[in-house]
Amino acid sequence: MTFDPDALGRSKADLAETLRTLRKRAGRTQAWLARRCTMSQTKISNIESAKLTPRLADVELILRALEAPPDLVTQMAALTRIAHTEWQDVWSQRRTGLEKKQNELAGFEKTSSEFRYFLLSMVTGLLATPEYVRASLAHVPGDQSKAIAKKLERQAVLHDTSKHFTFILTEQAARWPFLPALAMAMQIDRLISVSLLPNVRLGVIPLDGHVPVCALNTFTVYDARIATVETSTGAMIFRDHRDVSAYVSEFAEYEGHALFDEPARERLSAWADQFRS
Numbered sequence: 001m002t003f004d005p006d007a008l009g010r011s012k013a014d015l016a017e018t019l020r021t022l023r024k025r026a027g028r029t030q031a032w033l034a035r036r037c038t039m040s041q042t043k044i045s046n047i048e049s050a051k052l053t054p055r056l057a058d059v060e061l062i063l064r065a066l067e068a069p070p071d072l073v074t075q076m077a078a079l080t081r082i083a084h085t086e087w088q089d090v091w092s093q094r095r096t097g098l099e100k101k102q103n104e105l106a107g108f109e110k111t112s113s114e115f116r117y118f119l120l121s122m123v124t125g126l127l128a129t130p131e132y133v134r135a136s137l138a139h140v141p142g143d144q145s146k147a148i149a150k151k152l153e154r155q156a157v158l159h160d161t162s163k164h165f166t167f168i169l170t171e172q173a174a175r176w177p178f179l180p181a182l183a184m185a186m187q188i189d190r191l192i193s194v195s196l197l198p199n200v201r202l203g204v205i206p207l208d209g210h211v212p213v214c215a216l217n218t219f220t221v222y223d224a225r226i227a228t229v230e231t232s233t234g235a236m237i238f239r240d241h242r243d244v245s246a247y248v249s250e251f252a253e254y255e256g257h258a259l260f261d262e263p264a265r266e267r268l269s270a271w272a273d274q275f276r277s
Contacts, residue, residue, distance in 0.1 A: 011082040016050035018076065019062060023048070026066045036065040056080050056240065084239035093234075094140060102150035109157045112222040115165045116251045119173040120218045125151040126158060127167060127194055127202075129187050135179055158197060166201045167194075168251070168258050170215070174204055175271050185275035192268050195261075203258030204267055211257045213250075221247050 023033055030048070034041040039058070046052035047062075054062075059080045063073050093101050105125075109115075117124055123132060133151050137144040157163060174191065177184060195202035205211060219229045227238045227247040238244055259267055 011079060011085075012050050012053055015053070015059075015076070015079050015083045016048050018079070019054075019059070020048040022063070022066050022068060028066065033062065033065055037061040053083050053239075054080065081240045081242070085243070086237040086239075087234060088237065089234035094142075098137065098140065098144060098147035099150050102147055102154065106150070106154050106157075108222050108226060108228075109154065109163075112226075113163050114223050115163065116221040116248070117165070117167045118215065118219050118251055118254055119167065119169040120215050121170070121173050121176060122178065122218070123169070123173060123187060123191070124167070124218075124220075126155050126165075127191055129183070129190050131179060131183050132187050158194060158200060161199050164199050164201075166203070166251075166255070168203045168205065168254050170205050171207045171271075174268065181275045185272045188268050188272035188275065192265050192272075195265055195268075201260055202264060203255065203260040204264050205254060205258050206267060209257065211254075213253050213257075215254065219247055219251075221251060224248050 023030070030041050030044045033039075034044045037044070037058070039061075043052065044062075047054045047058070056077060059076055060073070063076060068076070088101075117126075122136070125133060125136070128136065128151070130148075130152060133148055137147060158165065169191070174188060175184075179187060191202060194200055217229050217231065219227055221227045221244065224244055225239065227244045229236045229238070229247070238247070258264070
């Protein structure tokens, strides 16, 4: 499916309006539709007013109750998927303040218990040293001190033992010389330290192995319900179960090729020593 960034912003309202129009054309009330779909009338009302974005299963129930034709069901399924997808471009994030994005990520972390991070080319903020965090925002105009402070503050979530984290870094992510050599050694030391936390699994995929799959993006999966995918110009946020499941499966593939525990720490230690030398 091709996603139009402009359409992503309209899709929730379009979905709500279309479902409301279909019900009215069928001559049915919200109460009738709620009974037929085994939903509350409040839920139907919230769907039709765009206060609640329905799951695909909900949309299919509604369309079946309204006897919608098959071609319309297909169109509505596509619209539902788009409604569960959000595009956040970097320029909008900068205009509203990068600390707002950090607050959003903190919200994901607060409401989730299982996290999967696939890191293709850089170290993520939860694993970064203060120097790495500052360098990651150095190219952004203006005072980013609030965003930097919030990034570092978010790292406290790693010590919440009710939450479980799996980080997979490619060798490029761990070794890309983003900082001067000594600072890079300290960053890798930080990875080793975090890997010792009881609720954290940290793996690395070395370049000297055989990995018959090709990664295209850095991504994060929260509780198999939300996937965020980063690009150089922004981020896509997926909530449709098919999209999220695809990233869960992709993560599992990389997990099978990664080194964990002592083998990972030994490899990281060797890379840190190379920076020090």
